[in-house]
Protein backbone atom coordinates (compact mmCIF):
# COMPACT_ATOMS: atom_id res chain seq x y z
CA UNK A 263 0.00 0.00 0.00
CA UNK A 264 1.47 3.35 -1.05
CA UNK A 265 0.51 6.74 0.37
CA UNK A 266 0.51 8.13 -3.14
CA UNK A 267 0.65 6.67 -6.64
CA UNK A 268 1.69 9.03 -9.41
CA UNK A 269 0.85 8.15 -13.01
CA UNK A 270 3.46 9.73 -15.32
CA UNK A 271 7.12 10.44 -14.57
CA UNK A 272 7.55 13.68 -16.58
CA UNK A 273 8.49 16.95 -14.85
CA UNK A 274 5.12 17.15 -13.05
CA UNK A 275 5.03 13.53 -11.80
CA UNK A 276 8.72 13.22 -10.92
CA UNK A 277 8.85 16.52 -9.04
CA UNK A 278 5.63 15.69 -7.17
CA UNK A 279 7.37 12.43 -6.14
CA UNK A 280 10.45 14.37 -4.96
CA UNK A 281 8.26 16.58 -2.74
CA UNK A 282 6.11 13.65 -1.49
CA UNK A 283 9.02 11.28 -0.80
CA UNK A 284 10.93 14.17 0.80
CA UNK A 285 7.96 14.62 3.17
CA UNK A 286 8.20 10.95 4.18
CA UNK A 287 5.30 9.58 2.09
CA UNK A 288 5.51 6.09 0.53
CA UNK A 289 5.52 7.16 -3.10
CA UNK A 290 5.08 5.24 -6.35
CA UNK A 291 5.59 6.39 -9.95
CA UNK A 292 4.17 4.42 -12.89
CA UNK A 293 5.65 5.61 -16.19
CA UNK A 294 4.76 4.31 -19.66
CA UNK A 295 8.15 4.98 -21.27
CA UNK A 296 11.68 3.83 -20.50
CA UNK A 297 13.79 6.87 -19.60
CA UNK A 298 15.74 8.68 -20.91
CA UNK A 299 13.24 9.65 -23.58
CA UNK A 300 12.65 12.78 -25.66
CA UNK A 301 9.26 14.45 -25.83
CA UNK A 302 7.55 16.99 -28.07
CA UNK A 303 8.64 20.22 -26.39
CA UNK A 304 10.53 23.40 -27.24
CA UNK A 305 12.97 22.42 -24.40
CA UNK A 306 12.98 26.02 -23.05
CA UNK A 307 13.15 26.43 -19.29
CA UNK A 308 11.37 29.59 -18.19
CA UNK A 309 13.34 31.56 -15.54
CA UNK A 310 10.38 31.08 -13.16
CA UNK A 311 11.50 27.41 -12.88
CA UNK A 312 14.72 28.25 -10.98
CA UNK A 313 13.19 28.71 -7.48
CA UNK A 314 11.36 25.39 -7.94
CA UNK A 315 14.53 23.66 -9.13
CA UNK A 316 16.26 25.03 -6.03
CA UNK A 317 13.53 23.57 -3.82
CA UNK A 318 13.96 20.26 -5.65
CA UNK A 319 17.70 20.66 -4.90
CA UNK A 320 18.46 20.29 -8.58
CA UNK A 321 19.35 23.81 -9.79
CA UNK A 322 23.13 23.23 -9.79
CA UNK A 323 22.78 19.88 -11.51
CA UNK A 324 20.56 21.37 -14.23
CA UNK A 325 23.22 24.05 -14.82
CA UNK A 326 25.91 21.38 -15.13
CA UNK A 327 24.04 19.47 -17.89
CA UNK A 328 24.53 20.44 -21.55
CA UNK A 329 22.17 23.31 -22.37
CA UNK A 330 21.75 26.32 -24.63
CA UNK A 331 21.83 29.81 -23.14
CA UNK A 332 19.06 32.08 -24.40
CA UNK A 333 19.93 35.78 -24.37
CA UNK A 334 17.14 37.01 -26.64
CA UNK A 335 13.93 36.09 -28.49
CA UNK A 336 13.85 36.82 -32.17
CA UNK A 337 10.39 37.08 -33.75
CA UNK A 338 10.32 36.64 -37.53
CA UNK A 339 7.16 37.72 -39.37
CA UNK A 340 5.75 36.13 -42.53
CA UNK A 341 7.47 38.69 -44.75
CA UNK A 342 10.81 38.08 -43.02
CA UNK A 343 10.61 41.15 -40.74
CA UNK A 344 12.70 40.53 -37.60
CA UNK A 345 12.28 41.87 -34.11
CA UNK A 346 14.62 41.09 -31.21
CA UNK A 347 13.76 41.28 -27.53
CA UNK A 348 16.44 40.75 -24.85
CA UNK A 349 15.71 38.14 -22.17
CA UNK A 350 16.67 38.49 -18.48
CA UNK A 351 20.41 37.75 -17.99
CA UNK A 352 22.32 36.15 -15.08
CA UNK A 353 22.45 32.82 -13.29
CA UNK A 354 18.69 32.29 -13.44
CA UNK A 355 18.23 33.20 -17.10
CA UNK A 356 16.18 31.23 -19.63
CA UNK A 357 17.95 28.14 -20.97
CA UNK A 358 17.05 25.29 -23.33
CA UNK A 359 17.76 21.73 -22.22
CA UNK A 360 16.81 18.39 -23.79
CA UNK A 361 13.92 16.67 -22.04
CA UNK A 362 15.84 13.38 -22.07
CA UNK A 363 18.30 15.06 -19.65
CA UNK A 364 15.95 17.18 -17.54
CA UNK A 365 13.26 14.53 -16.99
CA UNK A 366 15.82 11.82 -16.17
CA UNK A 367 17.47 14.11 -13.61
CA UNK A 368 14.20 14.77 -11.75
CA UNK A 369 13.18 11.10 -11.88
CA UNK A 370 16.58 10.05 -10.49
CA UNK A 371 16.16 12.52 -7.61
CA UNK A 372 12.73 11.04 -6.83
CA UNK A 373 14.28 7.55 -6.81
CA UNK A 374 17.14 8.67 -4.58
CA UNK A 375 14.60 9.93 -2.02
CA UNK A 376 12.94 6.51 -1.89
CA UNK A 377 10.26 6.66 -4.61
CA UNK A 378 9.46 3.27 -6.15
CA UNK A 379 9.57 3.74 -9.92
CA UNK A 380 8.15 1.38 -12.53
CA UNK A 381 9.12 2.35 -16.08
CA UNK A 382 7.67 0.78 -19.26
CA UNK A 383 4.44 0.47 -17.25
CA UNK A 384 1.24 1.81 -18.80
CA UNK A 385 -1.72 2.38 -16.51
CA UNK A 386 -4.84 0.97 -18.16
CA UNK A 387 -7.54 0.63 -15.51
CA UNK A 388 -8.48 2.21 -12.19
CA UNK A 389 -10.85 1.42 -9.33
CA UNK A 390 -11.61 4.42 -7.15
CA UNK A 391 -11.88 4.25 -3.34
CA UNK A 392 -15.27 3.16 -2.02
CA UNK A 393 -16.65 2.96 1.56
CA UNK A 394 -15.18 -0.56 1.97
CA UNK A 395 -11.75 0.15 0.48
CA UNK A 396 -10.37 3.59 1.16
CA UNK A 397 -7.72 3.23 -1.53
CA UNK A 398 -7.24 3.36 -5.30
CA UNK A 399 -6.55 0.17 -7.24
CA UNK A 400 -4.35 0.97 -10.23
CA UNK A 401 -3.69 -1.62 -12.92
CA UNK A 402 -0.99 -1.73 -15.56
CA UNK A 403 -1.29 -4.93 -17.59
CA UNK A 404 -0.97 -7.82 -15.15
CA UNK A 405 0.29 -5.66 -12.29
CA UNK A 406 -1.94 -4.03 -9.68
CA UNK A 407 -0.93 -1.34 -7.19
CA UNK A 408 -2.76 0.20 -4.23
CA UNK A 409 -2.51 3.76 -2.96
CA UNK A 410 -4.43 6.14 -0.67
CA UNK A 411 -4.05 9.08 -3.05
CA UNK A 412 -3.69 9.19 -6.81
CA UNK A 413 -1.91 11.83 -8.90
CA UNK A 414 -2.62 12.26 -12.61
CA UNK A 415 0.66 13.49 -14.10
CA UNK A 416 0.19 11.71 -17.40
CA UNK A 417 0.12 14.67 -19.73
CA UNK A 418 -2.39 16.34 -22.00
CA UNK A 419 -4.09 13.09 -23.08
CA UNK A 420 -4.28 11.88 -19.46
CA UNK A 421 -5.42 8.27 -19.16
CA UNK A 422 -6.32 8.86 -15.49
CA UNK A 423 -8.59 11.80 -16.41
CA UNK A 424 -10.16 9.70 -19.18
CA UNK A 425 -10.74 6.69 -16.92
CA UNK A 426 -12.33 9.00 -14.32
CA UNK A 427 -14.61 10.53 -16.97
CA UNK A 428 -12.96 13.96 -16.64
CA UNK A 429 -11.17 14.33 -20.00
CA UNK A 430 -12.89 16.92 -22.21
CA UNK A 431 -13.59 15.74 -25.75
CA UNK A 432 -11.25 17.36 -28.24
CA UNK A 433 -12.45 19.34 -31.24
CA UNK A 434 -10.53 19.98 -34.46
CA UNK A 435 -7.10 20.78 -33.16
CA UNK A 436 -3.61 21.81 -34.17
CA UNK A 437 -0.68 19.40 -34.09
CA UNK A 438 2.99 19.88 -33.30
CA UNK A 439 6.08 18.20 -34.77
CA UNK A 440 9.44 18.28 -33.04
CA UNK A 441 12.99 17.12 -33.69
CA UNK A 442 16.64 17.80 -32.82
CA UNK A 443 19.07 18.79 -35.57
CA UNK A 444 22.75 19.73 -35.86
CA UNK A 445 23.01 23.39 -34.76
CA UNK A 446 23.32 25.65 -37.84
CA UNK A 447 26.60 27.63 -37.77
CA UNK A 448 26.31 31.06 -36.10
CA UNK A 449 22.81 30.35 -34.79
CA UNK A 450 23.65 32.33 -31.64
CA UNK A 451 22.15 32.48 -28.12
CA UNK A 452 18.60 33.10 -29.20
CA UNK A 453 15.21 31.45 -29.35
CA UNK A 454 13.49 32.08 -32.68
CA UNK A 455 9.71 32.24 -33.11
CA UNK A 456 9.07 32.32 -36.82
CA UNK A 457 5.60 32.84 -38.26
CA UNK A 458 4.67 31.17 -41.53
CA UNK A 459 1.37 31.30 -43.44
CA UNK A 460 0.75 27.68 -42.33
CA UNK A 461 1.52 28.16 -38.61
CA UNK A 462 4.74 28.80 -36.72
CA UNK A 463 8.12 27.34 -35.88
CA UNK A 464 10.15 27.55 -32.66
CA UNK A 465 13.93 27.09 -32.76
CA UNK A 466 16.34 27.01 -29.80
CA UNK A 467 19.90 25.71 -29.26
CA UNK A 468 19.88 22.94 -26.63
CA UNK A 469 23.69 22.61 -26.49
CA UNK A 470 26.77 23.77 -28.38
CA UNK A 471 25.89 21.51 -31.30
CA UNK A 472 22.15 20.75 -31.34
CA UNK A 473 19.02 22.69 -32.23
CA UNK A 474 15.46 22.02 -31.08
CA UNK A 475 13.02 22.59 -33.91
CA UNK A 476 9.23 22.64 -33.38
CA UNK A 477 6.50 23.14 -35.96
CA UNK A 478 2.89 23.97 -35.07
CA UNK A 479 0.04 23.93 -37.57
CA UNK A 480 -3.39 22.52 -38.36
CA UNK A 481 -3.32 18.96 -39.80
CA UNK A 482 -4.21 20.07 -43.34
CA UNK A 483 -1.26 22.50 -43.57
CA UNK A 484 1.45 20.64 -41.65
CA UNK A 485 2.85 18.91 -44.77
CA UNK A 486 3.53 22.31 -46.32
CA UNK A 487 5.11 23.71 -43.10
CA UNK A 488 7.27 20.60 -42.86
CA UNK A 489 8.40 21.03 -46.49
CA UNK A 490 9.43 24.60 -45.66
CA UNK A 491 11.43 23.37 -42.64
CA UNK A 492 13.10 20.62 -44.72
CA UNK A 493 14.34 23.25 -47.16
CA UNK A 494 15.34 25.74 -44.49
CA UNK A 495 17.29 23.28 -42.29
CA UNK A 496 18.41 20.73 -44.94
CA UNK A 497 16.32 17.93 -43.43
CA UNK A 498 15.71 14.77 -45.46
CA UNK A 499 12.09 14.03 -46.35
CA UNK A 500 12.48 10.61 -44.62
CA UNK A 501 13.50 12.28 -41.31
CA UNK A 502 11.35 11.02 -38.45
CA UNK A 503 9.67 13.65 -36.24
CA UNK A 504 7.98 13.30 -32.87
CA UNK A 505 4.36 14.45 -32.89
CA UNK A 506 1.63 15.46 -30.42
CA UNK A 507 -1.92 16.80 -30.35
CA UNK A 508 -4.02 18.56 -29.00
CA UNK A 509 -2.26 21.85 -28.25
CA UNK A 510 -5.33 23.42 -26.66
CA UNK A 511 -7.77 21.65 -24.34
CA UNK A 512 -10.33 22.74 -21.76
CA UNK A 513 -8.91 22.65 -18.20
CA UNK A 514 -10.04 20.07 -15.64
CA UNK A 515 -10.77 20.92 -12.00
CA UNK A 516 -7.44 19.90 -10.47
CA UNK A 517 -8.57 18.59 -7.07
CA UNK A 518 -11.02 15.70 -6.76
CA UNK A 519 -11.42 13.56 -3.65
CA UNK A 520 -8.05 11.75 -3.20
CA UNK A 521 -7.24 12.58 -6.84
CA UNK A 522 -4.87 15.38 -7.80
CA UNK A 523 -4.28 16.46 -11.40
CA UNK A 524 -1.01 18.24 -12.11
CA UNK A 525 0.95 19.61 -15.09
CA UNK A 526 -0.58 19.15 -18.54
CA UNK A 527 -3.07 16.59 -17.20
CA UNK A 528 -4.88 19.44 -15.42
CA UNK A 529 -4.34 22.30 -17.84
CA UNK A 530 -2.33 22.88 -21.03
CA UNK A 531 -0.86 26.26 -21.96
CA UNK A 532 0.06 27.59 -25.40
CA UNK A 533 3.49 26.11 -26.35
CA UNK A 534 4.52 29.49 -27.76
CA UNK A 535 4.76 30.90 -24.19
CA UNK A 536 7.27 28.22 -23.08
CA UNK A 537 5.70 27.99 -19.62
CA UNK A 538 4.42 24.40 -19.49
CA UNK A 539 7.34 22.99 -17.48
CA UNK A 540 7.03 25.80 -14.93
CA UNK A 541 3.35 24.97 -14.36
CA UNK A 542 4.22 21.25 -14.15
CA UNK A 543 6.75 21.86 -11.35
CA UNK A 544 4.63 24.44 -9.51
CA UNK A 545 1.42 22.37 -9.54
CA UNK A 546 3.44 19.31 -8.43
CA UNK A 547 4.62 21.17 -5.35
CA UNK A 548 1.07 22.32 -4.51
CA UNK A 549 -0.31 18.79 -4.92
CA UNK A 550 2.44 17.30 -2.71
CA UNK A 551 1.53 19.76 0.05
CA UNK A 552 -2.16 18.84 -0.28
CA UNK A 553 -1.40 15.10 -0.17
CA UNK A 554 0.75 15.52 2.95
CA UNK A 555 -2.11 17.45 4.55
CA UNK A 556 -4.54 14.66 3.73
CA UNK A 557 -2.20 11.93 5.03
CA UNK A 558 -1.84 13.99 8.20
CA UNK A 559 -5.59 13.60 8.82
CA UNK A 560 -7.06 16.43 6.70
CA UNK A 561 -10.56 15.91 5.35
CA UNK A 562 -10.28 14.64 1.74
CA UNK A 563 -13.10 16.88 0.45
CA UNK A 564 -11.64 20.03 2.06
CA UNK A 565 -8.14 19.21 0.80
CA UNK A 566 -9.48 18.77 -2.76
CA UNK A 567 -11.26 22.13 -2.65
CA UNK A 568 -8.25 24.00 -1.31
CA UNK A 569 -5.90 22.33 -3.82
CA UNK A 570 -8.25 23.25 -6.70
CA UNK A 571 -8.31 26.84 -5.56
CA UNK A 572 -4.49 27.05 -5.09
CA UNK A 573 -4.08 25.48 -8.55
CA UNK A 574 -6.44 28.02 -10.15
CA UNK A 575 -4.55 30.81 -8.37
CA UNK A 576 -1.31 29.64 -10.00
CA UNK A 577 -2.69 30.52 -13.43
CA UNK A 578 -4.71 33.51 -12.29
CA UNK A 579 -3.65 36.75 -13.92
CA UNK A 580 -1.55 34.96 -16.55
CA UNK A 581 -4.24 33.43 -18.71
CA UNK A 582 -4.57 36.60 -20.77
CA UNK A 583 -0.97 36.06 -21.97
CA UNK A 584 -2.01 32.63 -23.12
CA UNK A 585 -5.10 33.89 -24.87
CA UNK A 586 -3.05 36.59 -26.58
CA UNK A 587 -0.36 34.12 -27.63
CA UNK A 588 -2.99 31.70 -28.91
CA UNK A 589 -4.80 34.43 -30.85
CA UNK A 590 -1.48 35.44 -32.40
CA UNK A 591 -0.45 31.97 -33.43
CA UNK A 592 -3.89 30.96 -34.70
CA UNK A 593 -3.57 33.80 -37.16
CA UNK A 594 0.10 34.12 -38.19
CA UNK A 595 -0.81 36.99 -40.53
CA UNK A 596 -2.14 39.03 -37.61
CA UNK A 597 0.94 38.09 -35.57
CA UNK A 598 3.17 39.30 -38.42
CA UNK A 599 1.20 42.55 -38.69
CA UNK A 600 1.56 42.94 -34.90
CA UNK A 601 5.34 42.60 -35.28
CA UNK A 602 5.21 45.44 -37.80
CA UNK A 603 3.43 47.67 -35.28
CA UNK A 604 5.66 46.50 -32.40
CA UNK A 605 8.72 47.68 -34.37
CA UNK A 606 7.57 51.21 -33.65
CA UNK A 607 6.32 50.33 -30.15
CA UNK A 608 9.08 47.97 -28.97
CA UNK A 609 8.19 48.60 -25.33
CA UNK A 610 4.92 46.71 -25.92
CA UNK A 611 6.68 43.55 -27.10
CA UNK A 612 9.32 43.95 -24.37
CA UNK A 613 6.53 44.14 -21.78
CA UNK A 614 4.85 40.98 -23.13
CA UNK A 615 8.12 39.05 -23.31
CA UNK A 616 9.06 40.14 -19.76
CA UNK A 617 5.64 38.93 -18.59
CA UNK A 618 6.28 35.51 -20.13
CA UNK A 619 9.98 35.15 -19.27
CA UNK A 620 9.78 36.80 -15.84
CA UNK A 621 8.93 35.29 -12.48
CA UNK A 622 5.13 35.03 -12.23
Ligand SMILES: Cc1cc2nc3c(=O)[nH]c(=O)nc-3n(C[C@H](O)[C@H](O)[C@H](O)COP(=O)(O)OP(=O)(O)OC[C@H]3O[C@@H](n4cnc5c(N)ncnc54)[C@H](O)[C@@H]3O)c2cc1C
Pocket residue numbers: 269270271272273274275292293294295301302303304305306307308383384385386415416417418420421422438439440476478506509524525526527533534535536537538539540542
Ligand atom coordinates in the same frame (compact mmCIF):
# COMPACT_ATOMS: atom_id res chain seq x y z
C1 LIG B 1 5.16 21.95 -29.37
C2 LIG B 1 5.33 22.16 -27.89
C3 LIG B 1 6.36 22.95 -27.43
C4 LIG B 1 6.50 23.18 -26.06
N1 LIG B 1 7.55 23.94 -25.64
C5 LIG B 1 7.71 24.18 -24.33
C6 LIG B 1 8.83 24.93 -23.86
O1 LIG B 1 9.70 25.34 -24.63
N2 LIG B 1 8.93 25.14 -22.53
C7 LIG B 1 8.00 24.68 -21.64
O2 LIG B 1 8.12 24.94 -20.44
N3 LIG B 1 6.95 23.94 -22.06
C8 LIG B 1 6.79 23.67 -23.37
N4 LIG B 1 5.77 22.87 -23.79
C9 LIG B 1 4.86 22.28 -22.78
C10 LIG B 1 5.56 21.14 -22.02
O3 LIG B 1 6.09 20.20 -22.92
C11 LIG B 1 4.56 20.48 -21.09
O4 LIG B 1 3.84 21.47 -20.40
C12 LIG B 1 5.24 19.55 -20.07
O5 LIG B 1 5.83 18.46 -20.71
C13 LIG B 1 4.22 19.06 -19.05
O6 LIG B 1 4.82 18.13 -18.20
P1 LIG B 1 3.94 16.94 -17.56
O7 LIG B 1 4.88 16.23 -16.64
O8 LIG B 1 2.66 17.48 -17.08
O9 LIG B 1 3.55 16.01 -18.79
P2 LIG B 1 4.49 15.17 -19.78
O10 LIG B 1 5.81 15.81 -19.92
O11 LIG B 1 3.65 14.96 -20.99
O12 LIG B 1 4.72 13.80 -19.03
C14 LIG B 1 3.67 12.87 -18.92
C15 LIG B 1 4.28 11.50 -18.70
O13 LIG B 1 3.21 10.57 -18.46
C16 LIG B 1 3.51 9.35 -19.12
N5 LIG B 1 2.23 8.66 -19.35
C17 LIG B 1 1.22 9.02 -20.20
N6 LIG B 1 0.21 8.13 -20.14
C18 LIG B 1 0.57 7.20 -19.23
C19 LIG B 1 -0.05 6.01 -18.72
N7 LIG B 1 -1.28 5.62 -19.14
N8 LIG B 1 0.60 5.27 -17.80
C20 LIG B 1 1.84 5.64 -17.36
N9 LIG B 1 2.48 6.76 -17.81
C21 LIG B 1 1.85 7.52 -18.73
C22 LIG B 1 4.21 9.78 -20.40
O14 LIG B 1 5.02 8.75 -20.93
C23 LIG B 1 5.03 10.98 -19.92
O15 LIG B 1 6.36 10.63 -19.56
C24 LIG B 1 5.58 22.61 -25.14
C25 LIG B 1 4.55 21.79 -25.61
C26 LIG B 1 4.42 21.56 -26.96
C27 LIG B 1 3.31 20.65 -27.44
